[in-house]
Amino acid sequence: MIKAEQKPMEEILRSIDPYKKILLSGCGACVTVCHAGGEKEVLLLASALRMARKKIGKPLEILEATPSRQCEPEYAQELSELSEKVEAILSLACGVGVQTLVRFFPKMPVLPGVNTTFLGETLSHGIWEERCQACGNCILEKTGGICPISRCAKQLLNGPCGGSSKGKCEIKKEADCAWQLIYDRLSSLGQLYKLEEIIPAKRWGIESRDSGLRRIIREDLKI
């Protein structure tokens, strides 16, 4: 799922400084799971913002809402009525959710309250780690299910860089070397022969974000 972290309080306060009444919108999906922008975080942040503004003599009125998925049109539309009562929306959804609101409310400033960080998994309570960069052409079949694009600092496709030490990355010392993990995994699967293949360079400019805006069109689903 998408992982995010709440922006620093000072930055949020700066961005909402011109407004007296805002809608603080969380999201019931990914950011709820990573405790950055769910219903609970909306409640806590709203209180903190009210107190901070009261303290400097600029009271702030905050309406609160947490649609199930802010990035889906039918849920974003639930905010229509509330949005008419405020000057701006502070969104605790990921960058996708923020932009969905921007599309639905063209005259309303929509401000991000979180930094969208990566696509990752929960390692344990309170610890999340990157697993996918949405590169557009999955090679996990070749690498034992461990992604070198998201987990190797150099995104190497054909083995380690030689800088890792005791199985840890040269760049991020706390991270496992992706190619050590790939070796261990292929070894345990009895598939080390897969390393003999030379994986060709990725077609960044065709498949990935580097090709410009990506879009999926499913003719069978279009209405």
Next chain:
Amino acid sequence: MTFKERLESRKFVVVAQLQPPKGIDLSEIYGHVERLKGRVDAINVPDLQHAIMRLGSLSVCALLKGKGMEVIYNLSCSDRNRLALQSDLLNAAALGLQNILLRQGDHPSIGDHFEAKPVFDLDVMGLLGAVKRLQEGYDLGGNDLQGKPQFYVGTEVNAAARGHVLDLEVMDMEKKIRLGVEFFFTNSIYDPGLLENFIKKVAHFKVPVIVGITLLKSVGMARYMNKHVEGTFIPESIIERLMRASDKQRESIEIAAELIREMKPLVQGIQIIPIGWENLIPFLLDQVGL
């Protein structure tokens, strides 16, 4: 006889690594080259090594070649996409640079511009594939070239690898040879036993291996390398010798000379990495009769 001719005729080569300056004052490197003329077979010129921004390998190689020195042009994947890599390879060929050393390259976060975006559009296998294509007369986009460049292609290998890492390294070498690699430079080796073990595993490839030796300038440097430079194993006996020596510089050269004497029969050349002790290279070569 050129560097390539020497390696192809199984003759021993001596290479010195000279780091380009941070800036454009080449007087120091020119001085080193004058002292090394006739003593080394080629100068290896790193490309943005350790992600430190400095003068590039390309211009330094072209200028040193103009002074009659044989050079090895370095190109790494860390800072250029496939357009720039191929273009620089054509630049090198147009400037008459034939020997190339292709490197994965260092991540910017370890250097002096750590906020830079790393590129790694190609990995070293991809870059070797690009060189192969260029030499066949077309680029990675499949477009024809006007004039085919010709290179003598080298890359790096970790000769200190052990256990399963060594097995991976051997597999890696095989893939690189499949893609056209004609010589290998190793990391710095201070344990001839490790090198011997490595050479036994790769001798069947019959591709020249040139062993690296970084001159140890201090005990602190040796300890730092052991701790932080992956693949470096400096035995405690060497560190103790340096610690006890009253003339550390002389002892360091003696250590390097002993290592060269021991490792010379195992490999086809040495690369001396002086890191500031460039002036001592001729003296070191005197000690080993090279």
